[in-house]
Amino acid sequence: SRSINLAVIPGDGIGQEVVTEGLKVLSAVLPQDVKLETKEYDFGARRYHATGETLTDADLDALKKHDAILLGAIGDPSVPSGVLERGFLLKLRFAFDHHVNLRPSKLLPGVATPLAGEPEIDFVVVREGTEGPYTGNGGTIRKGTEHEVATEVSVNTAFGVERVVRDAFARAQARPRKKLALIHKNNVLTFAGHLWTNIFNKVAEEFPEVTTEYMHVDAATIYLVTQPERFDVIVTDNLFGDIVTDLAAAVSGGIGVAASGNINPSGDFPSMFEPVHGSAPDIAGQGKADPTATVLSVALLLRHLGHEAEADRIDEAVAADLSERTGKPARSTTEIGDALAVRVAG
Amino acid sequence: SRSINLAVIPGDGIGQEVVTEGLKVLSAVLPQDVKLETKEYDFGARRYHATGETLTDADLDALKKHDAILLGAIGDPSVPSGVLERGFLLKLRFAFDHHVNLRPSKLLPGVATPLAGEPEIDFVVVREGTEGPYTGNGGTIRKGTEHEVATEVSVNTAFGVERVVRDAFARAQARPRKKLALIHKNNVLTFAGHLWTNIFNKVAEEFPEVTTEYMHVDAATIYLVTQPERFDVIVTDNLFGDIVTDLAAAVSGGIGVAASGNINPSGDFPSMFEPVHGSAPDIAGQGKADPTATVLSVALLLRHLGHEAEADRIDEAVAADLSERTGKPARSTTEIGDALAVRVAG
Numbered sequence A, B: 001s002r003s004i005n006l007a008v009i010p011g012d013g014i015g016q017e018v019v020t021e022g023l024k025v026l027s028a029v030l031p032q033d034v035k036l037e038t039k040e041y042d043f044g045a046r047r048y049h050a051t052g053e054t055l056t057d058a059d060l061d062a063l064k065k066h067d068a069i070l071l072g073a074i075g076d077p078s079v080p081s082g083v084l085e086r087g088f089l090l091k092l093r094f095a096f097d098h099h100v101n102l103r104p105s106k107l108l109p110g111v112a113t114p115l116a117g118e119p120e121i122d123f124v125v126v127r128e129g130t131e132g133p134y135t136g137n138g139g140t141i142r143k144g145t146e147h148e149v150a151t152e153v154s155v156n157t158a159f160g161v162e163r164v165v166r167d168a169f170a171r172a173q174a175r176p177r178k179k180l181a182l183i184h185k186n187n188v189l190t191f192a193g194h195l196w197t198n199i200f201n202k203v204a205e206e207f208p209e210v211t212t213e214y215m216h217v218d219a220a221t222i223y224l225v226t227q228p229e230r231f232d233v234i235v236t237d238n239l240f241g242d243i244v245t246d247l248a249a250a251v252s253g254g255i256g257v258a259a260s261g262n263i264n265p266s267g268d269f270p271s272m273f274e275p276v277h278g279s280a281p282d283i284a285g286q287g288k289a290d291p292t293a294t295v296l297s298v299a300l301l302l303r304h305l306g307h308e309a310e311a312d313r314i315d316e317a318v319a320a321d322l323s324e325r326t327g328k329p330a331r332s333t334t335e336i337g338d339a340l341a342v343r344v345a346g
């Protein structure tokens, strides 16, 4: 489409800094005839402290009108753990039915990895985003006493699993290697495990060209550090996806370059794009944050909206920038953003 | 005590091979006046195929009479996923209340790690063994239909959490660095997360010398590959413990050297010791399996039974053996066992 109406949520900590650079690169990459409109929203710790609100129905109505959402980071030590996560981040994912949480991992030339050797890493994790142990089901009885019992319920539906598994198969089918791994723990979590495994095997019949494998989540963490080249596309549940994507980010260049999309493929609600990293309050406001993960999230956003060529230009600019970093002095957040903006415009 | 009455469960795949070597080293290290009695049990895939049984009440009664249990590995592709895991391994852990699942990770000199540089890794994970998402709570409705819903319930009790947290604090207190990290996901799994966090903070008051930190499980996987030297003792729930201990094994020399104890500190039931690796059916019967993890599990077993000096001798023998491996041709299971037996006897 010839216009993008973007909701921008800088959030907390380094969020504002990295989002500024993300928008800079976005403006630079868009052709003149694509009109970019942005509206900033003040969600996060400040709003919570000022009003007690994290995300109201009116907020959701306002966000709903946008084509997509760009988020920096949400979270601050001044807010009790869980309040902004459950009250904002997860609330938004559930409200907008962001069931495909897309997290690519690619180790680019010149980028440092904690792994020895020079592993070839280029895979994408499709993490389910609206079910599993993230639903908030569960509860506590006898709180604070020696007889307290707390439960967490992982909810898995055929509907929810099938749509994300199908999405992952389609992505695998579209990639050169056409490989898809299901990660679960079906030998222990047998109820959910059978549901995931059966649906995975059923959908596999529709994609005869895709090579599949199953792997327990514990074994997957081993392969991620010993044979990361083994992976092409991974599909997994919400919690396992949370865990393996942080590990995947760590081995493929760190969370400074890890992008993610919270996608609703139906288009009924805007999708949301954000760096995998958090708000990093320890370095906030110092110009030290690497905006690359946010810039790569902008590329995911553009690809989602059909601006493939522009997304590719950003990916190429980032790859070029990263390949020239070794041995150079560290640059500020703004300097990296400026450099990327110049590259995508050139 | 001056006698050890040991239950031996070779199990499936490479289980028999590695257990043979474990027992060889055990016999070699024990002083003459310690009487070792062993009784072998045939649990695993063969027994299941022959009788349909995995672990009966009579089996539990028989096992109960031993001082400890040594297990090789359980699991075979011929048995549906979950049958032996839930029907034997987890059933035994629950029946004997093995609530402290102890998994040390130490990168020994000369041992290869997938991590770059030469990280110093020496920590121990105390994984809760009888609660969390491992209880088998949950279920399925409308199985096999497009309306299937499958749930898994993580059950966490103040009783269960406090005893394992206390055990971990005591272990941290006894180590030179006196550090303890709680790993959870308390910003999303807020019910269980609050229970774990509150109890952790409460017990911490009794151990003022122990330095504590909290870490989300996703962040923990990053630290395990970027700063593994950061960890001393980790305490965590059953599922997170399963995941981080496989990753920990991978970075500290591989599952070929990862030992574990399923411990009931009360002594009401025998504790069980086993290598972290599985039955590896692809290499079974070929003399290729590394028995080191089983031998190190024997050391944990001896330490648990109060034979500290013998446990130390095994640890030293393994360290010496590993330090001399580089550049040498691979040895068979028996050759490694023989070499370790000679060392501990010498």
Ligand SMILES: CC(C)[C@H](C(=O)O)[C@@H](O)C(=O)O
Residues within 6 Å of the ligand: A085, A086, A089, A090, A242, A276, B187, B188, B218
């Ligand atoms: C902050 C938290 C709710 C979130 C999650 O667990 O999904 C984060 O870790 C992520 O991966 O986006």
Ligand SMILES: CC(C)[C@H](C(=O)O)[C@@H](O)C(=O)O
Residues within 6 Å of the ligand: A187, A188, A218, B085, B086, B089, B090, B242, B276
């Ligand atoms: C085989 C399985 C039941 C087991 C577990 O998940 O605990 C294994 O992975 C382990 O870590 O001992």
